[in-house]
Amino acid sequence: MAAPPAIRIGVSSCLLGQAVRFDGGHKRNPLLVETFGRFVEWIPVCPEVELGLGVPRETLRLTRTADGEVRMVTTKSGRDITAQMREWSRARTEALAGEGLSGYVLKKDSPSCGMERVTVSGGSGAALRTGRGLFAEALMARFPRLPIEDEGRLSDLRLRDNFVERAFAYRRLGALFAGRWQPDDLIRFHAVHELALLAHSPAIEAELARLAARGTSMARADLEIRYRDRFMDAMATLATTRKHANVLRRMAGRLAPLLGADAWQELQSNLEDYRLGLAPLVVPLALIRRHVRRHRVEQLAGQVYLDPHPTELMLRNHA
Ligand code: SF4
Incomplete structure (x- = not known):
């Protein structure tokens, strides 16, 4: 029997060992390359290189203006590239919608790729770890229920389990709704996921069971959106x-x-x-x-x- 196609996951290029960092280095992550790499088709993206900043390049930082706005500036020369990075990120995430991604792994702490706790300087004076990289922000806004983690959080075994389980679930859900599905297909899909859902959220499992049973009493497009969103909400709830x-x-x-x-x-x-x-x-x-x-x-x-x-x-x- 042919092996199923590899699952497609977006990734910050430097985590795969690509020499795209500001200093010409990389941040190769052995877990991603050696363990996940056997099952994953990586879709690498380096926002700063794709934006045309080159390698090597001046480092970037996030800074907060007096009126509370977060800007992206080059560290030494102080060039503000917020508008370019936001515009490029919007277009790039739109293009990623056609890549069939089931998840994304981001480089932590980066002003472009970091998904949480990125350092933001300025404002009241003290640098606070309250920011999100501009590309990560666009990615999370465009795909609010796509499983997304940073490589730091994946060293936590429970978060790693949850990310991988969510990514494979996201792919199965996508396959269900990619075709001309019938209400019976959704009932069958729900039935085989019943125990997996119960391990995450018994309350949402019950809600989804009721939704799946509604069949033709609800417009299919609405049913799909509600089932899809709540299914991924359930899977994002950590199993205990x-x-x-x-x-x-x-x-x-x-x-x-x-x-x-x-x-x-x-x-x-x-x-x-x-x-x-x-x-x-x-x-x-x-x-x-x-x-x-x-x-x-x-x-x-x-x-x-x-x-x-x-x-x-x-x-x-x-x-
Ligand atoms: S963290 Fe993101 S922007 Fe920085 S080198 Fe890695 S992929 Fe490129």
Whole structure:
């Protein structure tokens, strides 16, 4: 069977090792290049180089004017390039809409690419880490529900899990709505994502189930927009041990009639170890996956929760 096409993710070029930084250097990130790179088709963008600032170049900074406006200026010569960067970012993000992206990884702290806590000088005097890079700002405004993270936050295992799961979910959602979908397609899509959604937000899962069931009683375009937005809102809510434990218990309940006493005891002990933080999520999940396959439990076999992304990414490996 042919491998599925790689997932397309936008990225700050310097994170891939491209020598595009102001000093001719790069910020190659081994996690992105070596681990994610096996599954991802990167779409690299360096805003400062694409804007024509060259390599090497004068550094940039964000500064706040007396009336509170954030401007982008060159550090030594003080040239204000806010208008150029904003205009270029608007056009570039519009072009990215045709790239089929399922996520984006930005370089932290950059006045162009940083998504949060970028240093802004001026104003009251003190430099505050309250800014957002101008390209990142345009990107997040153009794609408000696209999974976007910076490489610093991806070193947090829970945020990394969440980003990857969201990116693959975003791609599946895009594939559903790319075709001439029917209400039954949405019901099926929701059914296989039920447990994944419950691990993130039981409240939004219930809301989405009601939406999916509305079928032809709602204009398809409205249904698509509301389902799409709330689905990604749910996936952006961080899963917790408690919510995962509830989902695992629910799956165990469906397996209960099929398991002998020893297998049941082993499963219960796995669930308890996970709940107490003594074992990572992959441990009970691997056991449940084995039982689901061995006993051909159709109700669970198609659940995305069991296989949300390539196992080689070694996610869900933290307690
Ligand atoms: S942080 Fe962004 S603008 Fe700066 S070098 Fe990297 S890709 Fe280019």
